[in-house]
Amino acid sequence: xxxxxxxxxxxGRQFMGLSLDxxxxxxxxxxxxxxxxxxxxxxxxxxxxxxxxxxxxxxIRQVNRFLRRVIDDTQAAVVxxxxxxxxxxxxxxxxxxxxxxxxxxxxxxDAHEPPLILHDAHGAVAFSALPxxxxxxxxxxxxxxxxxxxADVITAQIAAARPHVPAGARWVVLAHxxxxxxxxxxxxxxxxxxxxxxxxxxxxxxGADYVAxxxxxxxxxxxxxxxxxxxxxxxxxxxxxxxxxxxxxIDLAENTPVIRTLPFHPLRQVRRLTGALTDLLAGPPSDxxxxxxxxxxxxxxxPMQRLRTPYPNVCHLSYARQTRAPETKSLGVAAAxxxxxxxxxxxxxxxxxxxxxxxxxxxxxxxxxxxxxxxxT
Numbered sequence: 001x002x003x004x005x006x007x008x009x010x011x012g013r014q015f016m017g018l019s020l021d022x023x024x025x026x027x028x029x030x031x032x033x034x035x036x037x038x039x040x041x042x043x044x045x046x047x048x049x050x051x052x053x054x055x056x057x058x059x060i061r062q063v064n065r066f067l068r069r070v071i072d073d074t075q076a077a078v079v080x081x082x083x084x085x086x087x088x089x090x091x092x093x094x095x096x097x098x099x100x101x102x103x104x105x106x107x108x109x110d111a112h113e114p115p116l117i118l119h120d121a122h123g124a125v126a127f128s129a130l131p132x133x134x135x136x137x138x139x140x141x142x143x144x145x146x147x148x149x150x151a152d153v154i155t156a157q158i159a160a161a162r163p164h165v166p167a168g169a170r171w172v173v174l175a176h177x178x179x180x181x182x183x184x185x186x187x188x189x190x191x192x193x194x195x196x197x198x199x200x201x202x203x204x205x206x207g208a209d210y211v212a213x214x215x216x217x218x219x220x221x222x223x224x225x226x227x228x229x230x231x232x233x234x235x236x237x238x239x240x241x242x243x244x245x246x247x248x249x250i251d252l253a254e255n256t257p258v259i260r261t262l263p264f265h266p267l268r269q270v271r272r273l274t275g276a277l278t279d280l281l282a283g284p285p286s287d288x289x290x291x292x293x294x295x296x297x298x299x300x301x302x303p304m305q306r307l308r309t310p311y312p313n314v315c316h317l318s319y320a321r322q323t324r325a326p327e328t329k330s331l332g333v334a335a336a337x338x339x340x341x342x343x344x345x346x347x348x349x350x351x352x353x354x355x356x357x358x359x360x361x362x363x364x365x366x367x368x369x370x371x372x373x374x375x376x377t
Contacts, residue, residue, distance in 0.1 A: 001120040005248040007046035007214030008232035012059030016315040026267040027233040028066040035074045046214030047083025047176030081131040082107040083176040109133035109141040113161035122254045124169035128161035132176040151200045176214040179222045235270040238291045285310040292317045
């Protein structure tokens with residue numbers, strides 16, 4: 001059986017205030033193309049389908065179109081879970097109209113975890129989909145106060161799923177968690193509410209033939225080759241500049257699974273450029289997301305505006321001579337030039353790992369306008 005593992009789509013996310021909708025469309029096209037060209041039997045999506053619990057309508061339409069293409073245009077089964085960025089209820093609702101023999105969608109933790117069971121020439125393969133759950137919700141689902149860490153949540157879910165795996169069947173588990181030993185980037189959100197132990201030991205998955213993980217954005221194995229993060233398909237911060245994104249293909253035969261990766265080809269890259277302003281202005285134009293480090297000894301006149309001619313998506317600028325370069329994640333201007341709206345936007349990005357949505361921006365702008373008007377009267 002051939003399996004395609006992906007995760008952390010984060011549909012609806014922006015890159016420092018810039019829309020990623022066309023970039024997501026390109027990635028979803030590549031997943032469908034891979035399903036067809038690689039003759040994939042099962043598509044796994046290990047959580048964080050959306051970037052936030054209330055995604056924009058454009059993101060909802062994107063995932064609906066994508067899943068309809070997978071169901072209508074391919075023979076692949078689909079197994080999908082919610083992640084910590086998702087609304088579990090929203091993901092769970094997507095299972096209502098699915099085909100039980102071909103699709104398993106899980107958004108809410110439950111003490112009853114029957115798998116999707118498929119068959120190939122070597123027998124049965126059971127797919128257990130363990131949706132992300134915070135501890136308080138898991139205590140209610142499993143009717144116990146003993147759950148106090150993410151590891152306790154996963155342990156309870158595994159215990160609920162294991163009895164439903166047929167004897168002799170190969171077992172594939174989907175989970176959204178921070179497994180101990182995983183490499184963390186700057187854009188992953190913590191999985192605990194206030195303090196606490198966040199990591200889950202790899203040993204909790206003992207008995208599974210493959211574990212498809214979501215949450216960490218870098219493709220990697222943790223604990224063992226068969227316990228793996230596929231990573232996010234796009235780079236969401238400049239700490240990921242130059243990194244290769246990929247989906248994971250698993251050939252699950254009778255014995256050890258054969259695992260390989262298939263690279264994504266993003267519509268726009270995330271890059272850092274360093275040099276003098278005149279040299280950068282003379283460089284080849286690019287639609288990539290650009291972070292600029294100027295090597296000029298003196299401040300330049302309106303460098304961001306000038307750089308946006310060859311690089312329309314430049315979104316961060318600093319000077320190499322500065323010992324503490326200001327971070328301006330929304331507009332890429334000096335900290336002293338930030339507007340109150342910019343400062344609040346950066347605060348939301350810092351504490352909530354997201355950009356403010358259109359309604360929030362409109363409300364903030366209205367309030368700041370009201371305050372400014374009152375100051376003048």
